[in-house]
Amino acid sequence: MKPSSTEVHQRISRISAHLYPSNPQMGEGSMLERANCRAKGGAPGFKVAILGAAGGIGQPLAMLMKINPLVSVLHLYDVVNAPGVTADISHMDTGAVVRGFLGQSQLEDALTGMDLVIIPAGIPRKPGMTRDDLFKINAGIVRTLCEGIAKCCPNAIVNLISNPVNSTVPIAAEVFKKAGTYDPKKLLGVTSLDVVRANTFVAEVLGLDPREVEVPVVGGHAGVTILPLLSQVKPPCSFTQEETEYLTKRIQDGGTEVVEAKKGAGSATLSMAYAAVKFADACLKGLRGDAGVVACAFVASQVTELPFFASKVRLGRTGAEEVYQLGPLNEYERIGLEKAKKELAESIQKGISFIRN
Ligand SMILES: NC(=O)c1ccc[n+]([C@@H]2O[C@H](COP(=O)([O-])OP(=O)(O)OC[C@H]3O[C@@H](n4cnc5c(N)ncnc54)[C@H](O)[C@@H]3O)[C@@H](O)[C@H]2O)c1
Ligand SMILES: O=C(O)C[C@H](O)C(=O)O
Numbered sequence: 001m002k003p004s005s006t007e008v009h010q011r012i013s014r015i016s017a018h019l020y021p022s023n024p025q026m027g028e029g030s031m032l033e034r035a036n037c038r039a040k041g042g043a044p045g046f047k048v049a050i051l052g053a054a055g056g057i058g059q060p061l062a063m064l065m066k067i068n069p070l071v072s073v074l075h076l077y078d079v080v081n082a083p084g085v086t087a088d089i090s091h092m093d094t095g096a097v098v099r100g101f102l103g104q105s106q107l108e109d110a111l112t113g114m115d116l117v118i119i120p121a122g123i124p125r126k127p128g129m130t131r132d133d134l135f136k137i138n139a140g141i142v143r144t145l146c147e148g149i150a151k152c153c154p155n156a157i158v159n160l161i162s163n164p165v166n167s168t169v170p171i172a173a174e175v176f177k178k179a180g181t182y183d184p185k186k187l188l189g190v191t192s193l194d195v196v197r198a199n200t201f202v203a204e205v206l207g208l209d210p211r212e213v214e215v216p217v218v219g220g221h222a223g224v225t226i227l228p229l230l231s232q233v234k235p236p237c238s239f240t241q242e243e244t245e246y247l248t249k250r251i252q253d254g255g256t257e258v259v260e261a262k263k264g265a266g267s268a269t270l271s272m273a274y275a276a277v278k279f280a281d282a283c284l285k286g287l288r289g290d291a292g293v294v295a296c297a298f299v300a301s302q303v304t305e306l307p308f309f310a311s312k313v314r315l316g317r318t319g320a321e322e323v324y325q326l327g328p329l330n331e332y333e334r335i336g337l338e339k340a341k342k343e344l345a346e347s348i349q350k351g352i353s354f355i356r357n
Contacts, residue, residue, distance in 0.1 A: 045072030045095065046284050049114045049153075051107075051145050052121025054081035056269035057161065057276065061120060064277040066092050070284040077101040077110035078121070107145070111152035115287060118190075118280055119145055122162035124267040125259045131164040131222045132347065138162050139171055139354050146172045150179035157186050157283050157319050161276055165189040165221040166344055169298055169308055170351030178355065185319035188283070189298030191221045191310045193268060193275040197254040198228045198247075205243055208235075217251065217296055218311045218326060219340040220347065226252045227340045231330045244332055286315030299323060306341060308348050 048065055052058045053076035062076050066089050074096045076086045086100025101110035111117065122138035125131065142162050149158060154176075162168050169189040176182035198215035206213070214234040219227035228251045230239055239247065250257075258268040282295045293315040301309035301323050314322040329337060 045070055046115040046287060047071075047073040047075070047113055048096075048116045048118065048280070048284075049075040049077060049110055049156075051077045051110070051117065051119045052162070054078035054085045055120060056124065056266050057120035057272045059085055060270055060273035061118065061276050062089050062098075063092070064273055065118075065280065066096050066098060067094050068277065068281060068284070069095060070281065070288065071096040073113075074098045075101060075110045075114065077107060079103055104144075107148045108152050111148050111156075114153040114156045116157045116159065116280060116283055117149055117153065118159045118161065118276060120161040120272070120276065121145060124269075125163070125255070126264050126266075127260050129259075131255070132167070132350075134163045135167055135350065135354075138164070138168060139351070142168045142171050143175055143355065146175040147179070150176055150181045154179070154181035155183075155186070157188065157287065159188055159190050159276065159280055159283065161190045161272070163221070164347060165191065165298055166225060166308075166347035167351035167354070170348045171354055173300065173308075174352055174355035183319065184300035185321060187300070188279075188313075188320060189221065189308070189310065190276055190279055191217060191226075191296055191298050192279040193272050194221060194226050194228070194251060194254070194310075195296050196271060196275040196278070198251045201247055201250050201254075202228075202230070202233055205239070205247060206237055215251075216312055216327075218309070219337070220298060220308075220310055220344045222347070223252055223343065224336070225340045225344050225347070227333065227336045228252075229326070229329065229333055231333060232327055241332075248332075248336065282315050283319075286319070286321075287317055289317055294324075304337075304341060306344055306348060309344070 048071050050058055050062050053062050065071055065074055076082055082100045082102040086098055090098040122141045123134055160169055160172055172187055173182060194217040198217050199213045200210045202215050203210035203213045216229045216232050219225045228248055230244055255267060279295055282293050286293045294312055296310055297313050298308060298310040299313055299320050303309050303311050303325055312324040313320040
């Protein structure tokens with residue numbers, strides 16, 4: 001018997017809901033058209049969610065992740081504008097299937113089944129502010145998002161970008177501990193922008209191509225906690241005291257340099273998206289089982305007496321599988337390390353107390 005038009009419509013809606021779960025950009029007309037497509041889905045690759053995907057970092061980050069061949073499914077979540085960004089990015093002729101999720105009621109759908117969750121949600125600095133000034137608002141945002149992760153994708157690798165990273169990573173760890181899902185290997189504070197900047201500024205001083213330069217940056221992600229190890233630059237080189245001081249200060253103040261240049265319109269977004277994708281790509285290569293994937297990140301650590309510290313880590317199938325020691329430091333770096341640890345200890349404690357108290 002021929003199905004009625006209502007039955008046909010219901011069937012098409014069911015198929016469409018399967019292909020595009022919770023996709024707020026879909027109108028009924030587009031559902032009909034898309035249900036008739038021969039979409040296969042299921043290309044090999046990883047499922048990645050970006051939380052804060054409509055923001056200054058989120059949008060270019062989403063675009064770059066859509067290009068990444070290791071990504072099969074890309075979930076874009078935000079409390080505003082997610083449908084527009086999703087519609088836009090979904091037209092790119094690359095492999096990843098893009099789905100949009102808008103508002104708290106769709107957070108769980110956005111997170112379910114994800115292998116990697118990248119979090120650039122939260123407010124950015126304006127001139128005159130420190131990253132710690134963002135704590136009041138961003139701490140609560142990170143807590144809510146991490147509660148969602150603990151519930152819906154507790155095994156996902158988390159790349160936390162929201163500032164102040166020195167406190168938001170301890171917040172995330174406490175949320176996961178409370179939920180009984182904490183795996184220290186899977187929680188990574190993103191400090192790759194410090195490395196990207198360090199490579200660029202050091203290459204400038206040495207007259208080299210930045211792609212040939214590798215600078216380890218350890219400690220944390222704010223002011224004096226950002227500690228470039230210029231004695232360990234590759235290719236091996238030496239700096240005068242003047243160069244060392246100039247480079248250390250420029251790397252530590254890189255974020256402020258952008259905040260001031262943007263005159264109230266936010267902080268680094270484009271270089272951050274680039275740095276976040278570099279780091280996310282390393283995490284995905286680790287998940288795939290590639291050997292020798294190493295990057296700097298702010299992680300649970302026994303490298304110093306502090307519970308969290310940024311250093312080089314080896315990324316593997318289960319996240320940060322090895323946290324490397326700092327290696328030999330010169331006198332200038334040893335003094336810098338002491339300053340960094342003092343500030344870091346307070347920021348870490350502030351994050352922990354936010355959840356415990
Ligand atoms: N780790 C780093 O190296 C680094 C570098 C640059 C910026 N940042 C930080 O990244 C954060 C974002 O910066 P931005 O320039 O993209 O800011 P932005 O204001 O342009 O974008 C933030 C986005 O987060 C969204 N958002 C707010 N609350 C949310 C919630 N509860 N759930 C989901 N999304 C939510 C907003 O709607 C917005 O789209 C800031 O905290 C900034 O300081 C970190
Ligand atoms: O400086 C900021 O506030 C943003 C970010 O942490 C950066 O380093 O650019």
